[in-house]
Amino acid sequence: MTTTRTYGQFCGLARALEIVGERWSMLVIRDLMLGPKRYTDLQLGLPRIPASILSSRLNELEQAGVVRRRVLPQLDAGLVYELTEYGSELDHIMLDLGLWGARSLGYPKDGDVFTNDAAILALYATFQEEAARGVHVTYVLRHSDSLIIHAMIDDGTLKVSGGDHPAADLVIEPQGPELIDLTTGNLTAAEAMATGRVRIEGPFEHLELFTKLFHIPPKPEIEDGLALH
Amino acid sequence: MTTTRTYGQFCGLARALEIVGERWSMLVIRDLMLGPKRYTDLQLGLPRIPASILSSRLNELEQAGVVRRRVLPQLDAGLVYELTEYGSELDHIMLDLGLWGARSLGYPKDGDVFTNDAAILALYATFQEEAARGVHVTYVLRHSDSLIIHAMIDDGTLKVSGGDHPAADLVIEPQGPELIDLTTGNLTAAEAMATGRVRIEGPFEHLELFTKLFHIPPKPEIEDGLALH
C-alpha cells in the first residue's frame, strides 16, 4: 500500500522529503494550514488531484504524525483532517518556500485555479512585519465575486480571513493579476490607479501603504556562468 | 524531455514545488549548498540516484535558474554545478526542513549512507546561535576514518568544514549514532561518557557545551484526535 519509497540517506532533509516530499503532499498541508478541512473541501482546493492520490497522501501523512483525522462532535457532521502540532511546525517553512516560488510565478496560466486559501497564504507570506509596526488598517481584496478576503493589520500582526469585512479601511478590486505587480514593485500604486488596473474604495494612501506591507522581493537575474573574476 | 508537470494552481508554493519538488531535486540542491560539485561528486553523495535522473534534474534546475553549470578555468578541470543566487536563497529553507525531518529521523537503517555533507549540514541546522554568544571553541567530530568534520564556533557564528582540525579544543568520537541522542537531549554528556558511547579527547565541559550549542527539539507526541475539550 504505502511503500514509502526511501532515499537511503541518514539525513534530516531526506527524511523530511520521505514524509512530505511526495507529489501533492505539501499542497495538502498548505490547504490544512488554515484550519481543518473535510475530504471534499480538500478536493475543491486541489481540483487536479486524483481521489486515490489524495486518499493515499492523507494516510501517509497521518502515519507520519503530520495530519490527524477527527470525527466532528456534531451528529453526521462527518470527518475532518487537520494538522498535528508537528505538522503545524511546517507552517513557516511552507510560507518561506511559497514566497521563494512566488518570485518565479509570473501571471496565471489559462486554467490555473486561484483559491481563497492561496490568496490568504500569499498575504501571510509576503507580509512585512517591520513595515507594519504601529499600523492599524483593514483591507478587503475582491478578486472576483467568489474570491474575497480581508486582511487586518494591527501593529505588526496580521490576520487574514476569507470573506468580506464591513468596516474595511480600503477595498481593493484588482481587474486582473496586478496585485503581483504591486507587491513586486513592478507597478506603483499611482500607476495602478492611473491605468485603471486597480479599483479602490477608500483613501489612496492606504493603497500605497499596502505596497509597503506586502512585498515580493525580485528574483535575481541569471549571472554569467563563465565569469572568471 | 522535461515535461515539467504542473499543478495548475496560481500559488507560490505550487510553483516552488514545480521547480524543486520533483524527486531527488532538493537533495541535489542540498549537496550543492556547500559549494560547487562535479557530476561524479554528486553521484557519490547520492548513491541511489540513477544517472539519467540526476541529468534530468540538473537540466531542470538549470532551466529554472536555480543551478548553473560552470566550466572550470583550469585546463581539463571539467565542469561543475553550483547554485545561483536564487538557488542559494533556498538555504535557510532547506536547513529548516532538514531540522524538521531530523525529528523523525531515528537511527540509521542498514544501508543508509551518511555523507560528510549531511553531517555538516546537520550541525548548521541544529546550531543554537543564542547559546553560542561569547563562545569560542573548535570541535572535531570523528564518526569514522572517512567521516571527519570540524566545527568552529566564534561568538555566535558557526563554520563547519570537512576534514580534521589540528588545534581543536575537543575531539568527539561517537561509537555509533549517539550524537543524535546527545542533541535531542535523550542522552546527557555525562551518561554518554559513563557508558562509553562517546570517546573524547579534551575537557569534558566542552562536551556539555556541545549539547547546548547543537540541539534538535523533540517531536511532539501524537495528540488524541478525539478530544472534545
Place this chain on the structure above:
DNA sequence: CCGGATCCTCGGTGATACTG
C-alpha cells in the same frame, strides 16, 4: 452526499549498459 476503493492507461523512475 461523503469518503473513499477499484480498474485502467501512461509516463516517470530506476537499473543496467553503452558512448563521446
Place this chain on the structure above:
DNA sequence: CAGTATCACCGAGGATCCGG
C-alpha cells in the same frame, strides 16, 4: 568524465463504482 540509450515497472492520473 559526463552523460545518453534502453527497458521493466510502478506510481500518477483519470474514470467509475461502492459502502455508509
